[in-house]
Amino acid sequence: MSNYLIRVEHLRKAYGDVVPLKDVSVDINCGDVISIIGPSGTGKSTFIRMLNQMEKVTSGKIFFRDEDITAPDYRLDLLRQKVGMIFQSFNLFPQMTVIENIIAAPMALKGMDKQTAYDKAKALLKRVGLYEKIFAYPDELSGGQQQRIAIVRALIMEPDVLLFDEPTSALDPTMVGEVEAVIKNIAKSGVTMLIVTHSMEFAEKISTRIFYMDEGGIYEEGKPAQIFYNPKREKTRQFIKRLKVLELEINSPHFDFIAYANHIDIFGVKNELAKKLINRLTLMFEEICLTILLPRLGDTVKIKVTIEYSEHDNSAEMFIDYNGEEFNIEDCDDDVALRLIHKNTSQLEYRAEDEGGFLNHLKFTVS
Amino acid sequence: MAMRKILLLSLIVTAIFIAGCSDEHKITSFADLQSARIGVYPGSAYEINAKKFFPNAEYLYLDSLGNFIQSLEAGKIDAFIVGRSHYNALKDRGVKVQCLDQPIEEVSFAFFFQKNLVGEHLSEQMNRFLKEIEKSGELDALKQKWFRADAEQKYFKKSELIGENGTLRLGTSANAVPFVYLERGEVTGYEVELFDKFCVEYGYNYTVAVKNFQGILFDLKTNALDVGVNGTEILDSRKHTLIFSEPHYTDDVVVVVRDYNEDENFFTAIKNKLVDTLVEEDRWQMILEGVGVTILIIVLPTIFSTIFGFVVYLIYRKQYKLFNKVIDALCTLLIGLPTIVILLIFYYVIFGSVDINGIIVVIITFTILSGLNTMLILKGGEKTIPKGQLEAAMALGFSERQAFIKFILPQIAQNFFPHYQNIVLGFMRGTAIVGYVSVQDLTRMADLIRARTFDAFIPLLIVSVIYFILSRLIMKSTGLFLKYINPKNRNREDILKGVKL
Structure with a gap:
């Protein structure tokens, strides 16, 4: 007997040509509290929905305590009694009172008598602070209250693992806290949990492991401290720092400058950059690429401009990689341009190194 | 509250009634008729004769004496052309009409039979019988009784018949006073008594079915009836499809116009009509019977169609290919057809060869129609239940079937039943057409009373109030x-x- 609870092997999910999950292999151990983060459309929800087989796998295997749950004859109803799920939209049954929502499954599926079911429900409801609502109907409750009831409805089945599919995304911001508090409380009691979430602070606080999902799989995984403060991989870093990235490439001296300047503008407006910052970014692009580099490089011009904007500190980093001979722009003789560049940038760094197809690499901060 | 609504309703109906009585075009001679609007029975000897004499007149086709009177009173026609016996019957009932002195033609009336060996045999027997009683003077006595005497003597009771030679099925519309008509819910009249005597003589028993004229012709063709009587004139054109007996009565064709001297107080007229419609011959019993039938054909199909709809829906969800295709096809087919057409198809085609009560056909038809409608509403209703509901139940460990029955179906039903008031009200309105398949519902009873009293206003008013x-x-x-x-x-x-x- 190995010590994993769930083992995922070469999991793949495809919807026609779209392949959100290409090849995922991972072990989930008893007591793990795993937050799954990542940009939208990277298969986070699909991944946990496959763990209780609400989604079928395209290929690959999932083992739950040594049993292959992807086997065609596997009793999914029994699996799901052991794997609780909490949905983004709560999904309480509107025609039933709170207490009926909670006791329906244990009574029908586990043969629990009404009194026992009620006593257990009562204890759980008290734990989430909603005992007084047992006779309420879902539409009489706030979103936060509904989600807490949904959690109780899953907990009363005494599941081995709980799957949370963006449990707070549909909530009014004022109600996120109460639901997160309940989840944190359960996490402490040692239940294995997987939580798809957009709230990094929350993920950091409650998790023992973080999965960062991107590029069709678990792109990087680690302890919260590692993922949030020392991510090993580029996309994780960009995501954690909430970087917004714009890349522009110039491959001809006759490139459409107006269109490129417009790209910067749209990028700025979309990400709510200050007007001044947008203007400065455009100015730097113009001075460095148009005024200094383009005349030097002529027909063979190849420039890559990357702008990374960080929501954290409201500043943008600009990377300019270009070809040609080794050349630091500070050596050029255009004093006016240089003065403008120095005035609008900080931490200007230049290095010459053959990397990514470019010899020259320039990096600076605009704020 | 309801009282006030009823009052308002009756006021509106009264206003319509008064508005209907207007527009006069006096007819005093044949010459006036050349440019007049004339009412006739479609395809009758009267129509043929009238068109011969008044080729330039405008013709309106009406199918009962009651309709002639009401159209005449409402000014929709200036005159109508019927037999003198009809006219006398109207005068007997105190209807304010007069006829032009000069008859335009003569017509003969007869029984009619299936055009086959059975029909030939029966018509021969009938002809022999007619000849005998003409000789014995019995026929004249009968004519005297039904065409000339006063109302009290016009009474007839079916004889005790053993039917050693079988039972004949008689079809009639019972709307041709005094040949054949309804009195106290019983079919009576000259032709009925004549036929009764024939049966006594030749050892038959008989049953009577009340249908519209087209229904009688159809049933004769399909061997669902043996003989038709409806004050029907012998017409050459009808001889292609029917066998007529020798004529048992010959009548003048007369032109009936309004009695321009009439002068009756409006309220007295209403009162008389009210008495005529309800009290005379205990006609309120007919209304009561009609109400009973109407309630029956509302309540039973409502219950059955709900069950039928849910069952079909549950099977439909299982996605059996053939079953779903059949149901889809039925839905597409039936939704585009008027209910009355579907009802007629069920009655004459699907159950045409089966001896089955019209009420049962109506209940079956409405059950199927409304059941399919219910199924469609349920199918649409399922789409309004968020997908998450089924997922949530299945994530708890319920099988898809359990989840559907326990959590989804109650929600679908919850969404469905508010349609119920509309569905049942729709039923009620729909039931008024069942008279077409010989079911004596409320509307049909009003029609029959109308045919008897020649007044449309009171029966329709009463029926409206009851429907309300x-x-x-x-x-x-x-x-x-x-x-x-x-x-x-x-x-x-x-x-x-x-x-x-």
Whole structure:
């Protein structure tokens, strides 16, 4: 007997040509509290929905305590009694009172008598602070209250693992806290949990492991401290720092400058950059690429401009990689341009190194 | 509240009635008729004769004496052309009409039979019988009784018949006074008594079915009837499809116009008509019977179609290919057809060769129609339930089937039943057409009374009021039903019955 609870092997999910999950292999151990983060459309929800087989796998295997749950004859109803799920939209049954929502499954599926079911429900409801609502109907409750009831409805089945599919995304911001508090409380009691979430602070606080999902799989995984403060991989870093990235490439001296300047503008407006910052970014692009580099490089011009904007500190980093001979722009003789560049940038760094197809690499901060 | 509505309703109907009586075009001679609007029975000897004499007149086709009178009173026609016997019957009933002195032609009346060996045999027997009683003077006595004497003597009771030679099926529309008509719910008249005597003589028993004329012709063709009587004139054109007996009566064709001297107080007229419609011959019993039938064909199909609709829907969800294709095809087919056409198809085609009560056909037809409608509403209703509901139940460990039955179906039903008031009200309105398949519902009873009293206003008013009351009852009872099935109206203490809190 190995010590994993769930083992995922070469999991793949495809919807026609779209392949959100290409090849995922991972072990989930008893007591793990795993937050799954990542940009939208990277298969986070699909991944946990496959763990209780609400989604079928395209290929690959999932083992739950040594049993292959992807086997065609596997009793999914029994699996799901052991794997609780909490949905983004709560999904309480509107025609039933709170207490009926909670006791329906244990009574029908586990043969629990009404009194026992009620006593257990009562204890759980008290734990989430909603005992007084047992006779309420879902539409009489706030979103936060509904989600807490949904959690109780899953907990009363005494599941081995709980799957949370963006449990707070549909909530009014004022109600996120109460639901997160309940989840944190359960996490402490040692239940294995997987939580798809957009709230990094929350993920950091409650998790023992973080999965960062991107590029069709678990792109990087680690302890919260590692993922949030020392991510090993580029996309994780960009995501954690909430970087917004714009890349522009110039491959001809006759490139459409107006269109490129417009790209910067749209990028700025979309990400709510200050007007001044947008203007400065455009100015730097113009001075460095148009005024200094383009005349030097002529027909063979190849420039890559990357702008990374960080929501954290409201500043943008600009990377300019270009070809040609080794050349630091500070050596050029255009004093006016240089003065403008120095005035609008900080931490200007230049290095010459053959990397990514470019010899020259320039990096600076605009704020 | 309801009282006030009824009052308002009757005021409106009265206004329509008064508005209907207008526009006069006096007819005093044949010459006036050349440019007049004339009412005739379609395809009758009267029509053929009238067109021969007044080729330039405008013709309106009406199918009962009652309709002639009402059209004449409403000024829709200036005259109508019928037999003198019809006219005399109208005068007997005190209807304000007069006829032009000069008859335009003569017509003969006869029984008619299936055009086959049985029909030939029966018509021969009938001809022999007619000849005998003409010789014995019995026929003249009968004519005297039904065409000339006063109302009290026009009484007939079916003889005790053993039917050693079988039972004949007689079809009639019972709307041709005094040949054949309804009195106290019984079919009576000259032709009926004549036929009764024939049966006594030749050892038959007989049954009577009341249908419209087209229905009689159809049933003769399909061997569902043996003989037709309806004050029917012998027509060459009809001889292609029917066998006529020798004529048993010959009559003048006369032109009937309004009695321009009439002068009756409006309220006295209403009162007389009211008495005529309800009290005379205990006609209120017919209305009551009609109400009973109408309620029956509302309530039973409502219950059956609900069950039928849910069952079909549940099977439909299983996605059996053939079953779903059949149901889809039926839905597409039936939804585009008028209910009356579907009803006629069921009655004459599908159940045409089966001896089956019209009420049963109506119940089956409405059950199927409304059941399919219910199925469609349920199918549409399923789409309004969020996908998450099924997922949530399945994520708890319920199988898809359990999840559907326990959590989804109650929600679909909850969404469906508010349509109920409309469905049942629709039924009620729809039932008024069942007269076409010989079911004597409320509307049909009003028609029959209309044919007898030659007054449309009072029967229609009474029927409207009854339908109005029925619709109120339906609204109230379906409202209570909705309240009852709404889980939110449950007593909260009952939810946790037997549990120590």
